[in-house]
């Protein structure tokens with residue numbers, strides 16, 4: 001170590017000194033002591049490291065108390081930001097699992113706020129004055145909407161599939177087509193869930209073609225269940241054949257084997273009525289006679305995270321009694337949000353008008369165009385030649401493993417940085433508070449307005465203004 005480094009290291013203020021001086025800073029004074037102390041240590045550690053690695057990058061001013069306090073302030077501000085934070089979704093992917101899937105409708109938000117702040121009859125039967133079931137708040141709604149005999153809600157659809165398989169088929173065989181052994185993002189794979197449930201997977205058919213005779217050949221004494229899985233996030237096209245749910249139900253009925261369908265996304269709405277492609281509805285699956293149907297609460301349904309199970313009462317009773325149910329049970333906030341969301345579905349027009357996921361899928365082109373115009377005008381108004389904004393047309397996706405092939409024509413703004421780095425633009429926006437998430441495509445940073453809320457627009461404009469003030473692009 002040379003003298004210069006030695007001198008600079010010695011000049012670094014002590015933690016105690018820094019903590020003492022921090023009392024004079026508005027931001028630092030208000031921070032919890034532990035946060036402040038950690039930030040002081042981290043800042044000093046970083047400076048020491050930098051001095052020993054590359055002393056030329058620092059001089060006397062950098063190790064002054066004021067300079068170190070400034071570093072501490074940056075660290076403290078970052079530490080005081082919530083880790084889970086509001087994010088602007090400019091990806092155009094409506095059910096974006098990494099960005100929280102579905103936004104709740106206002107009724108759900110109001111209800112969960114109320115239930116969160118007050119006692120409730122969560123497990124108390126008000127008619128009879130004794131212990132009640134936590135699921136009674138939603139079971140009758142689920143039955144009304146889907147036509148099923150009974151219903152149950154667990155933590156998520158992965159849990160729904162797990163508990164249903166464990167109840168119905170532990171140590172026995174479940175027949176599934178090879179074309180339906182799907183992997184959903186986040187490590188949900190049908191064969192793995194099956195093995196965790198203790199059920200034995202009996203795969204039949206081929207990737208592209210499975211016939212009823214394949215199921216028939218696999219049927220035996222150990223068969224507990226026929227399982228159909230919605231392909232969700234991929235599609236098999238070309239020379240294909242699958243056995244329909246209805247055929248499977250007829251076949252199961254002849255051999256006294258129950259049939260379960262994992263619908264994945266699950267919707268109560270026939271999307272063809274709104275000019276979108278058909279996606280199997282829960283009502284159709286129930287009407288086809290499936291004994292058990294499972295689906296997510298926060299995909300196309302547009303509610304809170306939940307796994308919903310509907311079907312025949314005898315099977316649902318058995319699932320409800322499974323001790324795993326206690327481990328997968330939903331909390332009262334989810335229940336409150338789910339009940340309010342389901343209530344809207346009793347009249348489809350209200351669901352479509354009020355549930356953000358459905359609204360975003362069905363936003364008229366003119367509304368998207370106007371929103372994109374407003375975003376464009378705001379950004380253009382910044383008037384900085386280092387960034388070029390273009391009003392453009394692009395394709396949104398539904399996401400969440402729903403309608404994987406569907407591209408919805410949409411509008412947005414594309415950003416290019418002729419002499420700068422687009423990667424830096426993307427990084428700045430991602431690290432902004434609130435973060436703005438878009439996508440880089442063909443050397444342009446693209447923002448799709450389909451998934452923006454009206455009050456996101458000022459956030460985006462502010463982020464760009466701050467970027468251009470600070471950054472050398």
Ligand SMILES: *Cc1c(COP(=O)(O)O)cnc(C)c1O
Nearest residue numbers: 156157158184232264265296401
């Ligand atoms: C999404 C999906 C799941 C998992 O649902 P989560 O609610 O995310 O747990 C299971 N099966 C299928 C077919 C899916 O599409």
